[in-house]
Amino acid sequence: MALVDKLGAGLAANGGGVILTSVDALADWSRGQSLWAFPMGTACCAMELIAASFNKFDFDRMGTFPRSDPRHTDVIILAGTITEKMKPAVQRLYDQMPDPKWVVAMGNCTVSGGIFYYDTYSVVRGADEFLPVDVYIAGCPPRPESLQDGILQLRALVKAESIAPGKRREGRYAIPGAPEASEPE
Amino acid sequence: MNTEDLRIRLAELSPVLSPFFSTEFGDAVIGVGRDSLHETARELREIGFDRLGMVTAVDRDEFFVMVYRLQSRALSAALFVKAKVPRDDPRVDSLFDIWPAADWQEREVFDLLGITFDGHPDLRRIMLPDEFDGHPLRKDYDNPNVIRRPDYI
Numbered sequence: 255m256a257l258v259d260k261l262g263a264g265l266a267a268n269g270g271g272v273i274l275t276s277v278d279a280l281a282d283w284s285r286g287q288s289l290w291a292f293p294m295g296t297a298c299c300a301m302e303l304i305a306a307s308f309n310k311f312d313f314d315r316m317g318t319f320p321r322s323d324p325r326h327t328d329v330i331i332l333a334g335t336i337t338e339k340m341k342p343a344v345q346r347l348y349d350q351m352p353d354p355k356w357v358v359a360m361g362n363c364t365v366s367g368g369i370f371y372y373d374t375y376s377v378v379r380g381a382d383e384f385l386p387v388d389v390y391i392a393g394c395p396p397r398p399e400s401l402q403d404g405i406l407q408l409r410a411l412v413k414a415e416s417i418a419p420g421k422r423r424e425g426r427y428a429i430p431g432a433p434e435a436s437e438p439e
Numbered sequence: 440m441n442t443e444d445l446r447i448r449l450a451e452l453s454p455v456l457s458p459f460f461s462t463e464f465g466d467a468v469i470g471v472g473r474d475s476l477h478e479t480a481r482e483l484r485e486i487g488f489d490r491l492g493m494v495t496a497v498d499r500d501e502f503f504v505m506v507y508r509l510q511s512r513a514l515s516a517a518l519f520v521k522a523k524v525p526r527d528d529p530r531v532d533s534l535f536d537i538w539p540a541a542d543w544q545e546r547e548v549f550d551l552l553g554i555t556f557d558g559h560p561d562l563r564r565i566m567l568p569d570e571f572d573g574h575p576l577r578k579d580y581d582n583p584n585v586i587r588r589p590d591y592i
Contacts, residue, residue, distance in 0.1 A: 338567070338568050338571070339566065339567060339568050371586065372586050372587065372588035372589075373585060373586070373587060373588050374585065375575050375580075375582045375584070375585050376566075376567060376575075379586075
């Protein structure tokens, strides 16, 4: 019996079938389902980030859990005020992450500087001054649910990307309302 | 030990320092000149003030005031030592050789107020980046990158 026949017999015996997909969709699916996070907790938002990981909110059920080594991670969660002194360290840790990588700005300080926007000489006014932020989560601090919603939105973003550089993928994972990728009927 | 007890005790232990003793807002204060700060500190260490709790400084526009908080386990007492530092020559002797705890505290004062400590082993910025320009806790500090808060907020 040929191998193909064996496979077919095995699938038939177990009530199986065949899944057809593109490499693009498979890659995006696997990337989006387990976004390991690097918890860049620089201030008080880190408390909510920690709470989101523990059993009450259980980040792990979304496939996201914190790794303390940037080389293991897909997404850096910037939680807390970034000072000018901390900026090189954040940049360095971001640079150590392997591609593909995404950035989540959690809390008002990383979105815009927050309460430190005015009258301050030492705070970076928003993480997007030096990092390409994908998802912004407002709040001071945001609740763990907000962070988890942010990761789900990032997952939609990841699944709308193509593995080909600079290309977006049409399809069911595209973000609702995004101009160039609409939900097919 | 309250401040009155401390005043009496200090007169016994160190007659040299007792004329400089005063109380401000219920706290014992020894006010000395900048040049005698180091020997004052050494004297206080010898009579039992073995802990340097805090070092800070105040900008009074015309001059700076160095403020040291000293504590003594043997005497169960605490006091402040204050020394006036002129603004045009902001330097003072480091107390690192008497209390090693002064190391980072003096670096913080140097960083934020720009007071130089003679004899400090490693005087460089501690909180702000090394390339930072100016000393932001000075009253006359100005930075064009700072966005001023509008009146309506």
